[in-house]
Amino acid sequence: MNFDFEQNYILENEVVRLEPIKTSDFDVLLTYSENEPEIWKFNAGGANGKDNLEKYISNAIFQREQEKEYAFIIFDKRTNNYVGSTRFYGIFLENQTIEIGYTWYGKEYQGTGINKNCKYLLLEFAFEKLNMERVAFAANSKNSRSLNAMKSIGCVVEGILRNCSKDAEGNRIDVTRLSILKSEWYETVKTKLKNSTESLVRK
Numbered sequence: 001m002n003f004d005f006e007q008n009y010i011l012e013n014e015v016v017r018l019e020p021i022k023t024s025d026f027d028v029l030l031t032y033s034e035n036e037p038e039i040w041k042f043n044a045g046g047a048n049g050k051d052n053l054e055k056y057i058s059n060a061i062f063q064r065e066q067e068k069e070y071a072f073i074i075f076d077k078r079t080n081n082y083v084g085s086t087r088f089y090g091i092f093l094e095n096q097t098i099e100i101g102y103t104w105y106g107k108e109y110q111g112t113g114i115n116k117n118c119k120y121l122l123l124e125f126a127f128e129k130l131n132m133e134r135v136a137f138a139a140n141s142k143n144s145r146s147l148n149a150m151k152s153i154g155c156v157v158e159g160i161l162r163n164c165s166k167d168a169e170g171n172r173i174d175v176t177r178l179s180i181l182k183s184e185w186y187e188t189v190k191t192k193l194k195n196s197t198e199s200l201v202r203k
Contacts, residue, residue, distance in 0.1 A: 001129050003091060005067045011121040015197065016114060018072040018121060021060050021085060025073045028082040029053060032106045039104050042140040042173075044166045046104075060087065060102075067091075071102065074118060076109060083109040086118055088126070096133040098126050103146075110145070113197070119153050120193045127185045134181055140167060141174040150178050154189035 011018040032039060033053040040046030047056035063069035071087035083106050090099035100122050105114055126132045137155055139146040151157070155178035163172045180189055 001131065003070070003088075003093060003130060005064055005070060009070070009125070011072070011125055012077075013117060013121060013197065015077055015117045016121070017075040017077060018086070018118060019075065020064070021057060021071040021073045021087075023057060023061065025082065026053060026057055029057075029073070029085070032084070032104075036107050039107065041168050042143040042146070044168055044170070046168055048168065060085075063089070069102075074105070074114065076114060079109075081109075083114060086122065088122070090136065093130075096131060097136065098130065098132050098134075099136040099138070100126070101138060115149050116153060116193060117197045120190075120197050123153075123180065123185060123189070123193070127182050132182065134179055135185075137178040138175050139178075140165075141176045147176055147178075153180075153193055154184065155180055156184070 008020050009018075029047070030050065030053060033047045033049055037048050040048035040052075045056070047053040060069065060071035064071065068091070069087055069089040070091075071085060073082055074084045074086060075081070076083045084104050086100065086103040088098055089101060090097070092098070100119070103115070103118070123135060126135050137150050139150065141147075141160055158177045158179055161175045161177060164175050165173050167173050
């Protein structure tokens with residue numbers, strides 16, 4: 001299956017629904033931009049504040065039009081609220097590799113199982129629909145919450161890229177790189193992650 005950027009992919013289970021982000025999503029995401037500045041502190045290019053949210057959504061849509069990235073807005077079915085965003089990027093179909101990132105959630109929804117459900121759907125799509133061999137991740141090396149979340153779903157740390165990016169305040173940062181391989185997905189990661197998402201539904 002090729003990645004069709006014109007296709008409106010919907011990824012969902014009993015807990016979450018991932019929909020392609022669109023301009024009208026500005027209204028439902030604005031509260032996180034204006035009221036939760038700590039979400040955006042680790043990396044530049046975040047959606048903190050009204051103007052930056054407009055740029056964030058516009059850029060996400062532009063990158064999809066350029067067939068470089070594919071951003072989703074995340075809907076929590078349990079609370080009937082839109083709670084964050086994530087996306088595919090670094091898409092190299094010929095090498096069968098893809099990256100998942102630009103992921104954020106409102107503070108109230110962090111640690112609630114939303115992330116594991118989203119990652120399951122994204123990884124399932126990447127490995128089983130797109131036939132990817134490798135899915136990669138990255139995070140500010142100081143962002144322990146994000147790194148721990150990645151490790152908890154089965155990501156393997158590959159190394160640290162020193163002084164390779166900036167945080168929201170313009171400080172130079174190290175970036176930790178992680179990945180999951182197709183063999184790891186089928187051997188261990190899929191079952192472990194699926195069990196985690198199902199236990200959340202049973203609660």
